[in-house]
Structures are given as structure tokens and as C-alpha cells.
Amino acid sequence: DQQVKQNSPSLSVQEGRISILNCDYTNSMFDYFLWYKKYPAEGPTFLISISSIKDKNEDGRFTVFLNKSAKHLSLHIVPSQPGDSAVYFCAASARGGANNLFFGTGTRLTVIP
Amino acid sequence: NAGVTQTPKFRVLKTGQSMTLLCAQDMNHEYMYWYRQDPGMGLRLIHYSVGEGTTAKGEVPDGYNVSRLKKQNFLLGLESAAPSQTSVYFCASHFQDSTLEAFFGQGTRLTVV
Numbered sequence: 280d281q282q283v284k285q286n287s288p289s290l291s292v293q294e295g296r297i298s299i300l301n302c303d304y305t306n307s308m309f310d311y312f313l314w315y316k317k318y319p320a321e322g323p324t325f326l327i328s329i330s331s332i333k334d335k336n337e338d339g340r341f342t343v344f345l346n347k348s349a350k351h352l353s354l355h356i357v358p359s360q361p362g363d364s365a366v367y368f369c370a371a372s373a374r375g376g377a378n379n380l381f382f383g384t385g386t387r388l389t390v391i392p
Numbered sequence: 393n394a395g396v397t398q399t400p401k402f403r404v405l406k407t408g409q410s411m412t413l414l415c416a417q418d419m420n421h422e423y424m425y426w427y428r429q430d431p432g433m434g435l436r437l438i439h440y441s442v443g444e445g446t447t448a449k450g451e452v453p454d455g456y457n458v459s460r461l462k463k464q465n466f467l468l469g470l471e472s473a474a475p476s477q478t479s480v481y482f483c484a485s486h487f488q489d490s491t492l493e494a495f496f497g498q499g500t501r502l503t504v505v
Contacts, residue, residue: 322484368434380435382434
């Protein structure tokens with residue numbers, strides 16, 4: 280059973296607009312969340328993370344929001360650029376354990392010039 | 393600085409054949425992981441290692457074995473390949489005290505016919 284879910288397989292956004300990628304999780308023990316970005320034929324690369332003690336973390340054009348009560352997090356990209364076109368994976372971990380990361384199925388973002 | 397390097401990048405096996413995938417990292421990371429990525433399934437953890445000489449099972453360990461004889465190398469073995477092991481395999485690593493911002497290799501595309 281997927282403990283981390285990304286229900287939107289794909290998303291298309293116009294260049295310059297906001298991209299919002301969503302992620303839901305079921306395990307209440309998760310206390311650390313990450314977003315990875317993946318280009319074709321490459322491995323995932325780390326993008327941004329958030330601890331469960333925060334509800335927002337910002338890094339340049341990327342902001343991650345965490346809603347613990349809803350077990351939901353989202354990644355906002357503003358403004359979206361064509362180079363942002365990639366597959367985005369949400370991941371979660373219960374850091375008191377073995378630091379295993381549980382990944383969602385990914386959302387393919389296409390930014391249209 | 394090579395980062396995380398996976399060998400080979402592509403391989404086609406016949407059912408029942410064996411092979412070893414090599415992951416090498418030059419960042420002196422303690423933690424190393426093997427994931428598989430399948431369509432609609434995200435990345436699933438096969439085995440991981442928290443240090444030289446240690447290994448542990450992940451989410452989908454059946455049919456695989458691993459070894460971590462040297463800190464910089466993590467080997468994934470398939471003793472008797474099955475078509476269900478057709479997948480893209482990713483290796484990842486990070487420091488013990490890191491915030492799980494793992495570095496990934498470029499992936500190995502394995503097809504079992």
C-alpha cells in the first residue's frame with residue numbers, strides 16, 4: 280500500500296505562472312519530507328525539504344507547504360520556467376527509524392513556453 | 393567529482409541468468425541504498441546499508457542480494473533473474489547525519505526476457 284501518494288500523474292502550466300504539485304501521506308510517523316526532481320535518463324536530484332516542525336520552507340522559486348492535520352504537502356514553483364519541466368517525486372521519512380525514504384509515484388510537470 | 397556512479401547503464405538478461413550491479417560513490421557517505429522504479433509505482437527501496445559491512449532489507453528485497461565490503465561500493469546481485477525484475481534501478485547515498493538529501497546515480501535500465 281502506497282504510504283506516499285501523488286494523485287496527479289501530470290500537470291501542464293504556462294511559463295511564468297505558478298505550478299502546484301500535491302502529495303498526500305498516510306503514515307503519521309513521517310516527520311521529514313522531501314521533493315526530488317528527475318529529468319529523463321538521469322537520477323533524481325534533491326530539490327527542497329521540510330521538517331514536521333515547520334509548515335513552510337522556501338528556497339528561491341520553490342516553496343513547500345506542509346499541512347500535518349491533513350497529511351498533505353505541496354510544492355509551489357513561482358514563476359514556472361521551461362527548465363522546470365521534469366518529473367517531481369515527493370518523499371517522506373520517519374527519522375527515528377532507519378531513515379528510509381518512501382517515494383510517491385511522481386508528477387510530470389510540463390511548462391509551456 | 394563523480395558523485396554516485398552506477399555500472400552498467402543498460403543490460404538485457406535472459407530469465408535465470410545472474411548479474412551484479414555496481415554502485416560507487418566518492419563522497420565518503422555512510423548510507424547507501426538501492427531502489428527500483430517501475431511505472432506507476434514510484435521508487436521502492438530494495439536494500440540499504442548504514443555502513444561498511446552492514447546491509448538491511450527494504451520494501452521489496454525478494455530476489456536480490458547486496459554486499460557492502462567497501463564503504464564506497466554497494467553491490468546489488470540478482471542470482472536468477474526473472475521478468476518481474478525488469479525495471480530501472482537507482483543507487484543513492486548520503487551522510488549519516490544528513491537531512492536525507494540523498495545523491496542518486498544515473499540509473500541502470502535492466503530488461504529480463
